[in-house]
Structure formats: structure tokens, C-alpha cells
Amino acid sequence: DTAVSQTPKYLVTQMGNDKSIKCEQNLGHDTMYWYKQDSKKFLKIMFSYNNKELIINETVPNRFSPKSPDKAHLNLHINSLELGDSAVYFCASSSAGGENEQYFGPGTRLTVT
């Protein structure tokens, strides 16, 4: 069974479009994250949720809106996509915050043309 799953795996879209990425974890964790990994492999946190509540928002443009319907799901909606949004987006989860192992999903490669 996949611990952290993301859909879709690949997303190719045009500038100005709106898209969503979905994430689900079956580990029973209460904390979930979104990370962005750019072309240089730099991994940067975007958001963190604990029990459906936003606890970290790292100066991400408000075109990005996370939503956590329950503690097993954390989705990412992106409005008005820009070329600079092209990256790999990773969802992750952990049992409690930043001092426990984070389990990463397989990533969603977003390409904006």
C-alpha cells in the first residue's frame, strides 16, 4: 500500500490556467506538508497543516491555496499559473511536526508552457 500518494504525477498546462494537485496519506499522521523542488533540486517548504489547521505558510503567493478536508488529505490549488511555477511539488506527512520523520509522496511534475 502506498503511504503518501499524489495525483497527478505529471501536469502540463498553459500560463493563466488553474490546476489542482491532490495528496492522501494512509499513515494516520496528523501533519501534512507541501514542498516545491525547483530545477536545481532545492527543496523548500510551502505549507504545513496539523489536524486540518494551517500552521506554516512560507511567503507563498496567494495564487497557491492549500485545502485540508480532513487530516488524511491535503490538496493544493494553483490559480493563474506562471512559468516560474514549473517545478516538482511534493506532499509529505509526519506524526507530529518537524522533529519526526517526514514521509514524502512521489511528487507531481508541473510544467507550465
Add this chain to the structure above:
Amino acid sequence: GENVEQHPSTLSVQEGDSAVIKCTYSDSASNYFPWYKQELGKGPQLIIDIRSNVGEKKDQRIAVTLNKTAKHFSLHITETQPEDSAVYFCAASRGGYQKVTFGTGTKLQVIP
């Protein structure tokens, strides 16, 4: 905020040799230091971590050392194998629900 620097950015070693990756951090309040391995096309995976009350931790061929005074920590891989080839990330966190800040990554290539 926390800043984590990682060196080298690329590292090539012969199979069987050792590999060392070094990181420094800026926030003296950081107390949790994980290391992640990312294989091509996959998400990062934790390989070892160390907390600030410990100076060294070992797990088979992998060891991590921490010097809190100097604010640096290192990953040591002995008897490297081709399957060790990947990108390795160090990271630091204050713990609790504070964010984990990742280093810039080291691409390790083990040459058979």
C-alpha cells in the same frame, strides 16, 4: 530564520570508498537534524537523523556526527555501493511544529 548550507554539491567516489557530506546551520535553537536520500524520480526518504543531545549516531554503513558548538553536522557513508548513488539532503529543525529547513543537496555518484 534558519539557513542550512551543504557541501559539496556533487561528489564522485569509487565503489568501496567512503563519502562525506558536510552541513552547517545558523539557528542555535535547532535541535533535530535529519538526512534524506532522494533517488531519481522519487520523493526524499529519511536515512538517519540525530538530535542535539547526541554527538554521533551510526546505522550500519551510515553515520552522522553533530558539533553543536560549531553548528555543523556531517554524513559519513562507508563502503559505498552503486545503489548509494542519489541526491542527499541535510536538514535542520527546532522541533515541535517548526519547519524543517533543507540544505541544497549533494549529488553522490558511486562509480563501479
